[in-house]
Amino acid sequence: MNQLLAIRVFARVVESGSFTKAADSLNQPKTTVSKLIGQLESHLGVRLLQRTTRRLTVTADGASYYQLTQQLLHQLDDIDQGFSQAQGLPRGRIRVDIGGSTATMLVIPELPKFFERYPDIQVDLGVSDRPVDLISERVDCVIRGGPLTEQALAVRRLGEVSWTTCATPGYLQRHGTPMHPLELARHQMIAYRSASTGRILPSNFQRNGERHQIEGKGLVSVNESNAHLAAGLAGLGIIHTFSYTVRAAIERGELVPILTDWRPPAYPFHLLYPPNRHLSNRVRVFIDWLVERFAQVD
Structure with a gap:
């Protein structure tokens, strides 16, 4: 068993609440995800997830294991980021959700300038005016306008528009x-x-x-x-x-x-991201760039 891969798969299942969603986000067959979770449970000798035909719940042992392994995964990410930064600019893929007109008129036209600064970052844009669940859909950050209603998320103010x-x-x-x-x-x-x-x-x-x-x-x-x-x-x-x-x-x-x-x-815009998720350097620089971009908008 690839234990590190199994831990990452387990975390994705917990966050998405579904084997199918986890498999889709990881580009893995559902059978592979299920097999890795089974191997991890056998290795630990505990039940991490309680599965029925209708529902998936995290056991007490599973919740504890998730919290502990998240710290480990964050430390590994920090180590990887430190070495990649030593070799050059931030790299990797980020997922961002954004409204339609904000994407087509404010962000996408200016993305070439972002990629000039950070050519090793790839951006997956989810474009719609539909609110998303950042945790279950594994989105790094989302741009939203108007009064804030999601108190559980970390917030960075981007600016306001007329x-x-x-x-x-x-x-x-x-x-x-x-x-x-x-x-x-x-x-x-x-x-x-x-x-x-x-x-x-x-x-x-x-x-x-x-x-x-x-x-x-x-x-x-x-x-x-x-x-x-x-x-x-x-x-x-x-x-x-x-x-x-x-x-x-x-x-x-x-x-x-x-x-x-x-x-x-004027109408406020904010960037939101999960407070308990490690904010990688590639996400940080993208957020900083968005703040710069919104400072140019009236």
């Missing part, structure tokens, strides 16, 4: 240009639905202490930020979104900003 309300010239010609947020009630608003709850997220407006929260109605709603922009460019209605998302379209004349003196406070 909002813009806009529509196509054709839409405004047909329906008129609203001068006050309350006028949006008679307009087509392209609503944005939360990918996690399915609820419509209201648009907030603020000026000189006056505040309005608008839940506009329209012909279409979406739950992904790139689709939100596409619907606006198609002339389906008014969109209220992050300024960086529509800046290029406004400069090209494809969209026209409206209600420019009505804007809510």
Whole structure:
């Protein structure tokens, strides 16, 4: 038995809560994962996992073994990192989850600059507006916007972005240009639905202490930020979104900003990662680069 490999496989099973998910993330057959866990349990003489047809649970011995071996794996990673840094720049693969428009407009266009600095790092981007489980899906870090609700995760503030309300010239010609947020009630608003709850997220407006929260109605709603922009460019209605998302379209004349003196406070973005997971140097430098990137966004 390759004990180190078996320990790493066991850790992945614990974190993912599934033999199948662990096998998929390791690019290993499920039978190999099951065999290694069995060999590890036989070697230790204890039951690490309790398996039924419906459920996988970690035994008390398994939980203790996981905590102790995590310390060992972290130390090994530190040793490996120390030698690789002595030979050059950080290397290895990281997994990052990120929202659609943030990926396509803020991060991906600038990635060549990151790879110029760190050519030995590979980045796996999970791109969607769907919240992920960092532990079970083995994601190193995730970029999320808005108020923080996951207190169990470690957090690094990236920055904040402003909002813009806009529509196509054709839409405004047909329906008129609203001068006050309350006028949006008679307009087509392209609503944005939360990918996690399915609820419509209201648009907030603020000026000189006056505040309005608008839940506009329209012909279409979406739950992904790139689709939100596409619907606006198609002339389906008014969109209220992050300024960086529509800046290029406004400069090209494809969209026209409206209600420019009505804007809510800037929207915060954070980077989150599991607090009990070793933060490798390759992840650290990627996080530092993201902070630099968001400092350039308004």
